[in-house]
Amino acid sequence: MQKSRQLDTAGRLTFIDVSAPTFNPQTYGLGGADTRRYLHVVDAAGNRYVGVDGVMEFRAAMGVGKVESLFWRIGRCRGWHGLYAAAYALLASRRHGLSRMCKW
Numbered sequence: 536m537q538k539s540r541q542l543d544t545a546g547r548l549t550f551i552d553v554s555a556p557t558f559n560p561q562t563y564g565l566g567g568a569d570t571r572r573y574l575h576v577v578d579a580a581g582n583r584y585v586g587v588d589g590v591m592e593f594r595a596a597m598g599v600g601k602v603e604s605l606f607w608r609i610g611r612c613r614g615w616h617g618l619y620a621a622a623y624a625l626l627a628s629r630r631h632g633l634s635r636m637c638k639w
């Protein structure tokens with residue numbers, strides 16, 4: 536989360552630590568084990584995005600380069616979205632180890 540905060544130079548995003556003892560998932564309309572398992576994004580209009588869709592919305596809010604923009608546009612295509620979602624699920628289950636290894 537710290538790396539994401541550093542990348543958000545325009546201050547467009549608010550980050551909430553779900554591991555904080557004061558975190559209440561009901562405040563955000565969340566619940567269950569998925570709250571900590573997958574990224575959740577709520578936009579200004581109150582729309583909720585989970586998993587790979589959350590990553591896509593997150594990246595869009597951050598602003599991305601041309602290559603990344605193309606990568607995420609492809610991910611929104613019907614056949615590719617399932618592949619992206621499967622890859623996300625695999626990476627999400629290993630994100631803590633990957634973060635340490637890659638220093639994200």
